[in-house]
Amino acid sequence: MTDISSHNARLIALRGTLRARGLDGFVVAHTDEHNSEYTPAYAQRLAWLTGFDGSAGMGVVLADKAALYVDGRYTLQVRAQTDARSYVYKDLVSETVAAWIATEAAKGAVIGYDPWLHSEAWVEKTAAALAAVGMRLQATDGNPIDAIWTDQPAAPADPALPYDVAYAGESSEAKRQRLAAGLDAEAAVITALDSIAWLLNIRGTDVHCTPLVVAFAILHADARVDLYMDPAKVTAALRDHLGNAVSLAPKTAFEDGLKAFGGKRVLVDASGASSAVISALTDSGATVVRGKDPCTLPKACKNPVELEGTRQAHVRDGAAVSRFLAWLAREAPKGQLDEILAAEQLHDFRRETGVLKDLSFDTISGAGPNGAIVHYRATPETNRPIQTGELYLVDSGAQYLDGTTDITRTVGIGAVGAEEKDRFTRVLKGHIAIATARFPKGTSGAQLDTLARMPLWQVGLNYGHGTGHGVGCYLGVHEGPQRIAASGVVPLEPGMIVSNEPGYYKTGGYGIRIENLVVVEPTHGTRDEIETYGFETITLAPIDINLVERDLLTQDEADWLNSYHTRVRETLTPLVDRDTAHWLETATQAI
Template identity: 55%
Template sequence: MRQTFDQTTDPGFGARHLPLLRERMAAQGLDAFLIPHEDEHQNEYLPEANERLAWATGFSGSAGAAAVTANAATIFVDGRYTTQVAAQTDKALFDYRELTADGMADWVADQPKGSVIGYDPRLHSPDALARLRRAADRVSVELKPVMENPIDLAWEDRPDQPAAPVVPHEDRYAGESAASKRARIGQAVARAGAEAAVITAPSSIAWLFNIRGGDVIRSPLPIGQAIVDADGKARLFLDPRKVTDGLASWLRNEVSLQPAEALPAALDALSGKAVMIDPAQSSAWYFDQLDQAGARIVRGMDPCALPRATKNAVEIEGSRQAHLRDGAALATFLHWVATEAQDTLPDEREIVEKLEACREATGALKDLSFDTIAGAGPNGALPHYKPTTETIRRIEKGSLLLVDGGGQYLDGTTDVTRTMAVGEPTAEQKDRFTRVLKGHIAMAVVRFPAGTTGHQLDALARLPMWEAGLDYDHGTGHGVGSYLGVHEGPQRIAKAVNTQPLLEGMILSNEPGYYKPGHWGIRIETLQVVTPAVVPEGGERPMHGFEQLTFAPIDRALIEVDLLTPAERAYVDAYHAETWAKIGPLVAGEVKSWLEQACAPL
């Protein structure tokens, strides 16, 4: 599970790989080829074999796209990756554009009339393709599906597809049997007017059948597909190499375990049936196959998505316990940063390894929940920075250290960010940190009417930044799974419009930030779960709020107390008191003495 630092991309990838790709494109009669980051399962974090965007360009971010023609190439990234993409790719080979819903469609509309633009239908959602087709039609450009991806043909040393063992995830962690889940999902399929649903998201496969795997980096996910009938019976399609002893008996008789190669025929057999499938989770290939088979497609959200996101009581208690365990590891790590590291000034590699060692010492860590972000000084200004051999820095006095990491435990998934001063912080650092803290507090204590979306709450976390003419270019909160992916939908808290209400049991991050390019970055992140809120006397509507799950001290040296209101100061003191009460008994010696001081009232 050890995090590596040498598996990175470099600006030379484009120079070496673009000619190989263009050769294959020409052989297929393509003037251009579109490269999304997503793979066949719309994963965010990819198996090495599916890192096509990184292979072609050198860019290793978890969101992006590219478009390659015979003599030019364009990369699309969002605000999190503008600095990273410039560092990892050759400016002489690539143009840079913003990654938006219409960004690639605008690029298509700029291509010469009569151009043939290839795409792999297994990698694009049908809705994204619809936008591209509208743009192509406006300028008389042809969008051509190709079943042999030219990158796959050109990638000579491509790694094998993963085949991690698929194992049961016991009901004592899941809180509900797989049979009960299948019955619920079957009822949802029937209510949608369908006779069956095609499920392709690895997280939904894992949740529905109470199984876990290891095909996706840092996530215990099995890659596969399923067809669930309205009566709750199901067929699960897995690579036979993944099937472990006892898996068939765990799945029981109402689940037919079939090899992955049987899926196309199973889709053909849905001819004449109403079939539910999610256009946001399943690629265009599935829609094409069902359409050709003569099925009636019922577009709708993956029926597992909301049940998976709204955690049951067992999953919530599991998350609490995982965070207590993780909190003790964090206390040990933060003590080290506040003491020994202040003198030895370790580099980012050593910092990452120290945090991972603290989590491994729990004896319960199954994996990291993502590659740890340890940003020293200027590297902390890159929101999704990952230390690599070429970029590793030592921490320096007068600067900041931003560390964002998490663990995968059988009972829960964690994700926490803390920003720490190295030496004496400056007045500017304290001002910015305190504004981020004020936004964090606002999101922690808010009460909101049932039915409120994360989009409607997002401005609360940004207001203290806006008041100073500042902002940050990432979302304020993402959903988190239960021993699943650290990023989970459909819930989120962000500027982007999202119509999904925040429902009781949903776990989300609370992570406002501030980034000063070339200098340092600040982010404070905890996880919190949506709960019912007490309605004040005279209140008329059901309300929701958040329960904090993460307990780790906030660096008091960076807090400008005078910028906090009395209520905000009271929150910090109460949070630290709860952290001391919950985590104090789990640590000992110098760590315990330090934690008591770190959690002292302001």
């Protein structure tokens, strides 16, 4: 872990570079040129500069001050990882960088940005806001941080790997033909790494915990694809897999490839593509058709092969998680465990499946007050003992060839207080409300989000993150366009996988989250007059019944929990050792 003084030295160096370029400030993006949530090491410029390594954020550096923008998940983490004397902290959702710059920079200031790391909409909105106060937003030629990051990692060069149709459920050729037939343009530019991986049935190791390949792609209306990636990543097996309809070129040739579309209509997802992509097309004389990435919705609606594979992955993963929870129940009362040791042990149980490819994200292992940090990651400096009388929250997931998992369990270590049990039970009630929801076709996640919050709202409580996010199939653990949140406006459709994870967090005290993954499925009733959907829960592991206040549950809620635990026990017992099976019997007993 780099110390604060090193990060301050980097801030000073950046300011020197900005002065040399005639810039009065620079906006530091969190993402890469693909608008990825999790980025390859070479693109982690915000983390390198500031020390903040959350999955969302933005920085602004002026000559004598700087600001860091994070969302509600990271309000505690950003303060723990960065120097409050160097940065002011702002809310990424409700506050804009332009508003802060307008009040803190001098009139006439020139503020730089990397056009490969910001969307067209962001550039237009920010430029207009700055122009209104006599300032100017200016695209940089190259990223100024790269000029001072002397040991910046190289772009990943590991080979891209074919992903067998036995797991994908549909050939790349069939996907390309299907999507090309629906294009209202002569080509579509695809910049999202998970879309490229899904469309071409390829996977890789370029991104931490996510099996992606760094590349750009252009899908033509005749189903041909131009794939731009580092030639070092291309093997004979990959060439055979891709076939003659996919042409290969170096990633560095992508911008020139865009310029070849003069006079043609080209579809671009402006919400994900960078402003540099749109500028290259526009400057070439192409007509930019702004629309949705054609891969996004088909990728989200899993086919039967993907769904069966992910169910099997969750059974396998549930057995590993249950082994961990049984181990935790035996070992934690002895007082010798800490957050890092527990996370490593959980990783070991998953490795022992023999088919683990990777974790799907860094395990969140939070004891006591650390559990209140929503996206906490234990470090040697923050590592806390797992102590009797406290709650322990573990949010983890795995990557298997047949599916991606994500599960959170909160357990009590010994006896905990009445307040913790009350909050846990209210979170559980919200979880059950989502799990049992039945809703009309066309319903969005935003319409369901309140169901999970109501038990907390009734006593003046809430949580600061969405209730659910989409999940890929051996792809990203966070996947759009579906989500259960106030911003989740996309209708839920059969085959979509989404998390169900309400929570509650008491700063300085404890954190609670209960997370299962669910699949949207059609439901049928004898009196139905409309088409309705519901959820199939695919995550299997016990929920801590010792934290449940039975009197707070309705009979229907208790019946759901008992039925879920019966399924957990019957499915997992044949897959675990005798000690875990004995623990499962107790952990899943009816309440």
